[in-house]
Amino acid sequence: MTETIIVDRKDRVGLITLNRPKALNALTLQVMHEVVAAAQEFDRDPGIGAILITGSAKAFAAGADIKEMQPQSYLDVYLSDWFAGWDALARVRKPTIAAVAGYALGGGCELAMLCDILLAADTAKFGQPEIKLGVIPGIGGSQRLTRAVGKAKAMELCLTGRMMDAEEAERAGLVSRVVPADRLLDDALETAATIASMSLPTAMMAKEAVNRAFESSLAEGILFERRLFHATFATADQKEGMAAFVEKRAPHFTHR
Numbered sequence: 743m744t745e746t747i748i749v750d751r752k753d754r755v756g757l758i759t760l761n762r763p764k765a766l767n768a769l770t771l772q773v774m775h776e777v778v779a780a781a782q783e784f785d786r787d788p789g790i791g792a793i794l795i796t797g798s799a800k801a802f803a804a805g806a807d808i809k810e811m812q813p814q815s816y817l818d819v820y821l822s823d824w825f826a827g828w829d830a831l832a833r834v835r836k837p838t839i840a841a842v843a844g845y846a847l848g849g850g851c852e853l854a855m856l857c858d859i860l861l862a863a864d865t866a867k868f869g870q871p872e873i874k875l876g877v878i879p880g881i882g883g884s885q886r887l888t889r890a891v892g893k894a895k896a897m898e899l900c901l902t903g904r905m906m907d908a909e910e911a912e913r914a915g916l917v918s919r920v921v922p923a924d925r926l927l928d929d930a931l932e933t934a935a936t937i938a939s940m941s942l943p944t945a946m947m948a949k950e951a952v953n954r955a956f957e958s959s960l961a962e963g964i965l966f967e968r969r970l971f972h973a974t975f976a977t978a979d980q981k982e983g984m985a986a987f988v989e990k991r992a993p994h995f996t997h998r
């Protein structure tokens with residue numbers, strides 16, 4: 743029984759829908775455990791050929807859950823290896839697709855980038871706004887975004903927290919296609935069904951081959967990023983950034 747996601751299957755497609763509408767699908771540890779467990783179960787299921795992850799019309803996911811992270815100390819996040827569980831999604835061997843409408847920010851953008859194919863509705867907005875909270879991406883964003891869109895744009899997005907719309911994301915190579923919002927789920931299901939109709943082992947090998955080009959030394963980058971992400975919890979600015987969000991006010995960073 744899942745509480746934060748809805749798990750469904752459409753013929754040979756496994757469908758995972760993020761379902762915390764009141765928090766714009768913010769990613770708690772529970773969401774992580776449920777998404778990863780559902781994806782792994784589909785991965786083991788011989789009747790499934792592709793896995794589709796989606797959110798709501800307003801938000802794919804507005805980031806890691808700031809309220810859950812706010813009280814954590816550096817040692818809390820370092821010792822529990824906060825969010826390392828998401829790495830298991832990258833190890834799912836069947837093709838995965840993210841269908842994104844609305845906000846895909848911070849951890850939400852990173853979750854979408856963990857998938858093999860990223861389809862966007864024309865309402866999608868992507869960004870890595872962690873810097874506004876006094877932290878940096880922690881689920882691979884600094885590595886995968888840079889590989890997807892290049893250094894210039896990744897640097898700008900990570901340093902300013904600016905969002906990019908679907909059209910810019912497609913131009914930059916982050917998403918494979920943009921479709922009208924009301925077509926997103928049907929279109930994504932169709933794409934997933936097409937993939938699921940192919941030879942499963944061949945599709946898995948094709949995925950492995952493409953990833954080989956994309957991923958060399960990614961693991962190193964992710965580990966490096968995670969340790970730095972954990973270290974941001976040792977700063978006063980992280981405490982201030984998250985407190986300001988929760989208290990609905992502008993942050994006053996002291997640069998310490």
Ligand code: HXC
Nearest residue numbers: 764765766768804805806807808809825847848849879880
């Ligand atoms: C917790 C969140 C949240 C988040 C939104 N909410 N995003 N709660 N964590 N990331 C909650 C709000 O507090 C609010 O709850 C409700 O969802 C609706 O959000 P609003 O802000 O009222 O909606 P709106 O005005 O439409 O603005 C949408 C928004 C904004 C622009 C997406 O919510 C926003 O800026 N969210 C934070 C985005 C962000 O910084 N993401 C990165 C997180 S850090 P209440 O209870 O008030 O109704 C991150 C780290 C990744 O992801 C690395 C970790 C390892």
